[in-house]
Each structure stands twice: as C-alpha cells, then as structure tokens.
Amino acid sequence: MDKFELLKKKLERERKAREALEKIVEDRTREVYRSKKLIEDEKALTEKYLDIANVMILVLNMDGTVRMINRKGRHVLGFKEDEIVGMNLFEELIPDRVKEEYIEIFKALLAGNIDSNEYTENLLLTKNGEEKTIGWHHNVLWDEEGNITGTISSGEDLTEFMEIQKKLVESEERNRIIIDNANTGISITDENETLSFVNPAFASLLGYSVEEMKGFELSEIVTEDSLEEIKKQTSGRMKGKTSTYECTLRHKSGESKFVIIYASPMKSDAGEFIGTIAVVTDITEQRKAENALRLEKKYFEELFEGSPEAVIMSDNEGNVLRVNKAFTKLFGYENDDVFSRSIDNLIADESTKGEAGEATRAVASGETISIEGIRRHKDGTEIDVSILGHPIYLDNEQIGVYAIYRDITKRKNAERALKKSHSEIKQRSKEVRALLDCARIVLEGKDFSSTAKSILDYCKNTIGARSGNVALLCAENEENEVIFVESGGWPCHSDPELPIPIKGLKVKAYKSGMTIHENDFMKSGWKESMPDRNVELRNVLFAPLVIDHKVVGTIGLANKDGKFNKNDVRLATTFGEIAAIALRNNRYKETIEENEERFRELFNSMGDGVAIYEFDSMYKRFIIKDINKSGEQISRVNRQEIIGKSLVDVFPGSKEIGLYDSLLQVFDTGIPKLLPASLYEDKKLKQWVENYIYKLPSGEIVAVYSDITEKVEQQERINEHLNFLKSLIDTIKSPIFFKDEKLRYKLWNKAFEEYIGLDYDQLMNKTVFEIAPEDLAQNYHEKDLAIMEDKGNQVYEGQLKFANGSIRDVVFNKAVYYDFKGNPAGIVGVILDISDLRNMEMEIKESENKFRTITENINIGIYRSTFKTGEFIEVNPALVRMLGYDSREELLNIPLQKIIAEPGDRSGFYEKMIESTVVRGSEIDFKRKDGSIITCYESSVVVKDKDGVPIFFDGILEDVTERKKAEDTIRQSEEKFRSLFESSNDAVMILNETGFIDCNDTTLHIFGLESKQEFLSMHPADFSPEKQADGSVSLELANKLIGAAYETGVQSFTWNHQRKNGEVFPAEVLLNRVILSGGTIIYAVVRDISEKKKLEAQKLYSEQLETINKMVVTLNHEMNQPLSIIISQADMALQDTVVKSQLHEDLTMIKEEAWKISEMIKKIRQIKEIKLTEYSEGIDMIDLKSIIE
C-alpha cells in the first residue's frame, strides 16, 4: 500500500467520521435542548418542593447579588421575590459591623479556599431591619466549562435557637446564683456517695471551702452513728424514693452538726440512678434549744406530777388537759377519764354547778380565784375543797388555767348516751334496709311507673305516712303528671289522669330543690291550693326528684300519724334521690333505643361499603346477612337479591383476593384484620378494594370496604413523578428525601445516600424501620404519622447514623406534599446537620440541667419576680406546693405582694436589697391559697442589668411553719408548767449533785432572798439553823436526806428552815427524784408551816386553859366543901381552946392555910392565861403563884 492510497483511505475515514460526528452532534444538540427544557421544568418542580421543605435556599451571583431565593428564605427575611432578587446581599442585607468579615468569607468561597459544604452562621437583615441568625451550608456553582458562577446556600433560621441558647445560659447563671447564695446547704453526690457538688452554704456549714469539699466521700463528713442511716436512705433513693431525715455531720473542727436532709434521687435519661441531690438544713442550734426546752419541760412536768396537791390544767373553756397523781388520788379520776372534759361537769353536782361555772369563767377571763366549796369524789362522797384557780399566759395571751384542789368529785356516767346511740343505730338499720330494697328495685330496671310505686310504698311505710303520690314535671314545666297515687284508704275523688298544677307547698319544693313539709296542713294557707275533691291532708311532705340540678318531680307523702320530723325529711330526700336515679335510668334506656335507630341510619348512609356475614359452619361458607347502600353501589349488587346467599356465590373473586380466608381468620381469632388493597375481578366487576374486617360480639363478621381503584392509579402516577425528581435533587448538598403516603422512601438525593451510607436497593420502597435502628425508627415513624395527620410542616431535631458510623445531630424539616387532587401524597424532608451546634448546646444544657434539677427537686421554694412590681416570672414546684396552688401557671398570676400575710413585715426590704444585693434568712409569713399562713425563711438576691439597675429578685423560701409550731408547742407546754412553778405558794427548788439549779419566786420570798443568782450560790444547809429540833446538825442531816432521796426516789419530812434574816421557821419538805437523759435531779417542795404551827400552839394553849378551868371547877366543888368544914371546925375548936396555947396556935394555922387554899381556888377559877415556870430540867410547871398574884 503506497502512501497516497494510505492517505486516501485515511481521508475517507475522516470524512465519514466527520459526517457521523456531525449527525451525532445534531442529535446531541436536540437532546440537549430537550434536556434543558426538562431541567427547567424539573428546576421549577424542585423549587416547588424546596418551598415545601422548611429550609432556606439562596443562590448568589459572583457579585453578591441574589439570583434566587426560595419561599422559606423570602418568608424569613420578609421580602417578596421581585423585591429581593437582584438585591446585593452584602450591601443591603448584612449589618455593617459584620459586612467586611462576610465579604471575605464569600471571596474565599468563590476562590475555592473554603471546602465545599462549608457551614457558617451569619447575621442577615430582614425587610424591617430585624437581625436574623442563619446557619448556612455553602456550595459553589459551576458552569459547564468548570467556571465558578456563584454560590448556592441552604440555610436555617437559628434566631430563635440562639435566643433559647442565650436564655439557657441565663437560666444556668441564675440558678447558679440562687444556689450559691442559698443559706441552705445543697449537695450532689454520685452513685458512689462521692460529693460532686456543694454550694457555699453547705461547705460553710462544715467549715470547709467549696473547693476543699469536692471529691469528699460521704463517710468523711458523716458521723459513725449516722452512717448506717445514710446508707439506708441511699438504698431507698436508688429505688427512686425521696426522703427527709435527720442525721449528724462532722464539722472540720470535729464538732457534730445536727442537720435535716431532704434528699431526692437523680436519674439519667435512661432512668438509672446516678446520684442524689440533698438539701441540708443546720438544726444544731435549734436542737440545742429544743433540748433545753425539753429539759425544762421535764422539770416542770415532774413538779406537776409530784406536787402533793391535786392540780389540773385546762383550756380556757374549762376542758381538762391534764391532772396530776394527787388529783387522781383525791378524786379517783385518772388522766384518761378527764381529758378534754369540763371540770365542772365532773366534780360539781347540780347544787354547785352554778358556783363552779362562775369560778371557771372568772379564771378563764384572767382572774385568779381562791374559793371554798363542795365537790364530789368519784364514789359520790362529798369533800370540802379549797380551790386556787390561776390563769396561764403565753406571750401575754391566756392559753389556759390551772386549779389546785384539795377535794375530788365523782365521775360522770356516759352510759345513757351509749343507749341512745344504740337505739338510733337500730332505726338507721331499718331505714338502710328499705333504701337498699329500693336500690335493688331501681337496678331491676322495670318501667318507671312500677318502680316509682315500689319506692313510694317503701318511703311511706318507713316514714309511716298513709297517703302519697309520685308526680313528674310535664314538658311545659307548668304541671305535674301523676305517676302513682295512694290515698291510704282515705276518700279521694280527684281524677288521677288529670295533671296536677304546681302550686301551693309543692312550689317550695320545686323552687328550693329541698324536701318541704307542713305538719298542720288543713289549718295552713297551703290548703287553698289543694285540688278539688282531693283526699284530706292532715300533714304533707314533698321530696324533690332532682336530675342534673333540676327538680323534675316529687314524691308526696301525707297523713302520717303524728308529725313529720327531721329524720323523715332526710329519709324522704334519700328516697327522692333514688326515684330520681330510677327516672334518669329510664330516660337513658329510651335514649339508647333512639341511638340504635340512629346507628341503623348511619349504617345505611356510610360512604364505605359495609357487609355483614354469618358463618355457616356446616358448609364452611359465609352467608350475607346485610349490606348497606354504599356496599350495593360499590359492588353493584341488589341487597334484596343477595341477602341469605353465600359470599362466594355473589362475589366469585373473593377467594382469589383472600377475602374468604380473612373472614375465616377473623371469625376464628376475633382479631380485626385489614386486608390490604387487592384487585378484585370477576365477570362483571374489576376494581381495587381494601377491606377492614372485624367480629361483632354476636359472632357475625363485618367487612368495611371501599373502592380504591382511583387511589391506586394515583399512586402509580406519583411514583413516576418521584423518579422524575431524583436527578434534580441530587444537585442539593443537604440530604433530601421523599416518602410516599405509606412512608416508604421513594426518592432521595445523592447527599442523602452519602449521609446514611445506603444505596438505591437498600433504600427504595423501604420504610424507616428497615434502614434505621428500631428506637430511632419508631421515633421518626411517629413524627411522619403526625405530619401526615396534621398536613403541615414539621421541624424537629433528631439523630442519624452517618455513613462513617458516627451519630450526628440533625434538624429534620419535613412537609407534606399533595397529589393533583390535593390529597396528601407523602412527605418531603430536608436534613440539616447541627451536630456541632448541638454539642455546644448540650454542654450548656447539661450545666443548666444540673442546676434546674436541683431547683425542681429541692423542697425549698424558689422564685424570680420583677423588681418593681413584684410579679412572679418563674416559680419552682416546691413553691407551688408550699403555697397550696394547683399549678405553676396559677401561682404565676398572683403578685408576690398578695401572698405576703402582713405586707408591713416586708417594709424596707427593697431598700435593704438595693443596698446589700443579698438578704439572707429573714422570717416572713405567707398566705397560702386556702388562706392558711406559713412561716418562711427568705433569702433573696437582686439581679441587675448591665447598667446595674435592679430588674429581678431571685428568692429562696424555706417553709419553717412546722418547725416553728413544734417550738411553740414545746414553749407553750413549758410555759404552762413554768406558770404553775412560778405561781405556786410553796417554795420549789431544783438541785442536782452540784447544787441548786433553779427555784421559783416563792422560794426567794420565803427565804428573803434578793435574786435567783443569790439563791443559786447557796447550799441547802444555808437555809437551815445549825441544828434541827432533835439536835441533829442541819448540814449532815440535809445531806443524808438528799442522799436518801437520790436512792429511794421520795423523801418527806418536817424541817426547821432559816430565813436570810435569821428567823427560823418550821416547814414540810418533799424531796422527789427525777431521772432525766442528762442526769438525775432532785426537786424540793418546801411549805412554810409556821402559821400552822402557831395555830396548833394556840389550840393547845386553849385546850390547856380549858382543862385547867375544868380542873379548878372540880377543885372548887370538891375542895371548897371540906375546906369550909375545916375552917368552921377550926373556928369552933378555937373557941374551946386556950388562947396562945399550942393547940390554939395549931388550929389558927389550920384555919388560915385552909382559908388561903380556898382563896387560891377562887382566883384560879378566874385565870385567863397560863404562865409556866421551870420545875426541873426539861419539865415546866404552871406558875400558879404569879398567876394568883
């Protein structure tokens, strides 16, 4: 082959190639043109779908002018399309302060210096100048020659998100301030009981800094005896329990701190226990004070119980609160017998009640009384009593009285009341039986007329009325329709068929809805309103029949023997209620019958075909029992012709589509079944049908079906349409997908495939359950169902597994799209990756969550209110509970000032807050919703704006009402006993092994002391002379008796005491031992008996005088006679003797001495007092000589 030939062949081939290529180019050009049109159409369609999807799409030219922006973008920025297209983004839509920065980013993007799909957050100005934060994904656009022509960005409006994020940060900050400033300790421990958080109050409570405490084990700060309790409580919390308990913590210095802990569990999102939040209140000082109060209370209780006198305590109404042992001994009544009863009813009889009541009232009104009277012992014996009544004061308010008795009274007999109660129970039992019988009759559900008759009979018989009727309100509400009348054997000539006008007494029953009666009817004005020829009515009662708060009839009773009483009214009312129930039931029954009729109408007017089948078990076939009108139309059959025929005979194709098997399955299992769309075909009918089959309680099978031929065809058209879109949406970098109405993936872009790493075959026609983990799938599926239901747009956040295995946070923008008929045809969705944003948000949220969990769980109220107006902005659940409101929203509508019990208590609060920013622990009373008052410790913090102007209060309220009550109760109790202690007429002293520790004012008075301090510095022997009457050394004997009291419990003796001025006086002393938790004490009761001794001495003296007088009278009588004889005989003898003789002198002496004796006796008879003179050591004799002289 030569060169020419070679060249010729080559040229020939090139010519052929050129011609062939020209043809190809021509074909391709045509094709390109078609493709271009197609792309334009598709572009329009894509824009339509992107408009549906909730994502902004912005296309910019190289010079920054807007080439295209979708509806969402225009909506966010507030522009119309013709306004914004052509506008320069950087000159007109970017705030000045960021303009330069954004232009640099744009330039870098166009220069290819920024990776494709770059994410930025930018500020854009809306039409009205508002700033919006938009999160963008940018991509550059290329022309066919590979030149960059602009950018395309898909974006999301993050303005609201950023606001929320800002609020979260603020919320976290706020909660932190609250918790840091709380004067209550707050801690968080992890599941291993290691402290992960403490607030300054908690650290301060234990003497540490917050930093020092981090990482502490609980065992390092809990005392050993509380450790077990803590473990027990933690175990409960692991089961989700919240608890409040007391325990002891160890201060850094080693000192014990008593605390109340309110602990609640913390759980992870998965519900696992991850730790404990504890609110810790220091009650150390409170505990000390309580212990001191308890000790004092115990002292006084023992004094009360050990008093030798009978003492009672009562409230201001005279109801006994407590009596002591001496009272029980004197009157025979134990504490349980008298508690809460009137002392006057107990120990005063009819003749003394008036006087006793007056005394009680006098003491109750604040007087101290001291009276004498007669009271009775429990056994009925009378006792003379002296009574000292004294009021008891607490905080200048009288809270009760106490009385000291020396006598007792007898017990009251409560048996009469018991008998009365028994009789009443019998009567009630009879009534209840009648009511139950009536209830049974109502439940039998007979017609109202016969039920009403039975109820009337029971009502009549139970109450004892002879006549009666039941009447109902006519439709016109003006007359009564008589249901039943019983004249009770009395003549009645009125026509029972005629309605009774509502007038007279009956009007009252209708108007009031109450049972009305008149016991003297014939003499009352109501008689005039009685129908003509009605039965004579002696007494009348009407009980209303009330339904839905409206009186619809009455039960009338009449002619009871005797009178209708309150119990009859109560009973008749109840019978009326039962009759009303019967009437209502009767009306319900009628309604049900009407409903059945309506459902029949519904059956026939349903749009879906409904066929009812009965299974013929012998021939295994389904017999058509009924079919509605729609069924006739859809299946093109005549109801009359097919009733009674078998399914397969009428619908030969039913087996092929599985209808027969499905009916059989539902018949066997009773479980409803949806038979999916199937193409039914027989000689005369071809249609797509969908059946829903279920079983009736009667055993019949119902098939609800519809012709969905048109729907199926529509679905096919949609599928074609979706395929068409596939290539279009591949140009979008954000993942986009379409699902059909059954939520199957039908179309998606390349970004979607790359994002989740699945290919065509793995996605096409799959539901989310087939491509995603079950838990995520269920979540997405529910969202899809919701949006299909709502037919709107849906934006929500979720997680997706990225192709590389990482889980990414994303925002789904979904919208429903519609078929040509406007029916929902599926869902279009756009996924925006917000993982980075989410991570940042999570960090903030986690922190915010921690503090929010604390505020939500702690049992102290937390609020934020406006500074100026005091309106609540936020309240936590504990505050809502504390103030007794039903919901947070309800409390938010109540201004703070309105719930402060005494607004004056808070005066100066604002000034103080402005001055110091933080106020801790002020005590203030709040008014709860129900009006009750609670006392709270309030700590508040002022929140200021950037200019330092106060804008909010953040406050913490700790409810201390119960604690205060407990303190008051103890204080009140202590006060009662102290009152008794202080006002006792006896000296009462309390001493322990170290000496005196307390005394009452009477002690100071008796011993002539100036003050308690003086008393406390003395020894018991200091109040005694050196020796007692029996010569014992007072100091030794006192120590011996006190020692004996310590050993035996009680010592009672008489003692010579000595006042400060040296005066010795006799006293009765009672020593009582009291064993307390803190040690043993002795209380001593000293009664000054010097007056008593004086009286006894005077009595003895008088008795002695009287004895002497008697003796003198006797002497006078017995001795004067012999003396007269001696004197007269001596006179006579003297006359017979010689003067100056011995005998004469002797007789003269006899006469003179006898005379002296006689004169002495005369004088002795006249003595008024006795003088003694010492006869011998220790023995006195009457000094007659001095008396006579």
Next chain:
Amino acid sequence: MKGIIFNLLEEFISKEFGDVVLEEIYVESKLQDDVPPFLAPVSYSDDQILSMVVTLSEKTGESIPDLLHAIGKFSIPILAEKYSVFFENCKDFRKFMQTVNEIHFIEIKKLYDDARPPEIIFQDIDKDTFKIHYRSQRKLCDLAKGLIEGTAEIYETDIQYKKESCMNDGKDECIFEVIVK
C-alpha cells in the same frame, strides 16, 4: 465498548507499528462494513477490538497480554491530556486511584449513558499500600495493569504491585495489591 477505546488502540498501533500495519489490521480483522472510522461516543461490539488486538498480536508476534498492558500504559498520557481536570483535581497517585471509579464510572456514564465501564474499587490497607479490585465483563486485567502503571508515571510515583487473584482464573474479580514506594 466505546469508540474512544478504539481510537486509543488506533493511535497506539499507528505510533508503535505505523499506519500501514493499522490499515492491514483494519482489513484483516474482518471488521463490520460501516467501520472504521470508530467514533468516540459510539458503542462498538467488544469482539471488534479483540479481533484487532488478536490480529496485531499475530502480525507483531507480541503476546495479547503484553499488547493490552502496553495499550493501557500508552493510553494514560493521552487521557491525561484530554481530560486533564480529572488528574489535576487529584494531588497524587493514591488519591487518583481512590477516586478513579467515581471519575471513570460516573463521568463515562455522564458522557455515554449506554456505556458499560468496568468497576475499579479502591481498598485502603495502610498509608503505603492499597488494593484495586477490577471487575469487568471483558476481563481485560492486563489493560488495567497498563493503566495503573501509566497513571503512576503521570504522577511520577514509584510503585510495586502484584496481582492476587484474576478473573481469567475463574475468580469474581482481579485484585491488585499496590505498594507506593
């Protein structure tokens, strides 16, 4: 097979053996009446190119595998010139091999929607080693070898490779282990 491959073969024969040999091969390969010329976007039956290679082998005494290897290696500089954007977008040999399937498969499909290009799957082993999985109905793994070598030369990269399995031995795919030195 697309006409562009025939054009590369024609250019190879013309350059390596002269236009006369090329004309002879046109005649002796018993090609269909209307060809040549082979037009780049048009599809031709695989038999024709095999026939041409077999004829070339008979005429030159070179084995068919050697010829295919040489054709592959010869083609790369031409392709790199014509479709420079694909090579420029990849900074090195490894990156190119990573994306070759995407370029090859997608871009060819884009240009010639009826093309049946082979699959060339990249498998990462370590920073210096990777494997290439070649799947094609035509089983032209020798051509693939030449293409790999040619590409390495374009990127001035020293490589060492071995074939671990071959479709011609009844396997599903040919696997080349490539070590970049």
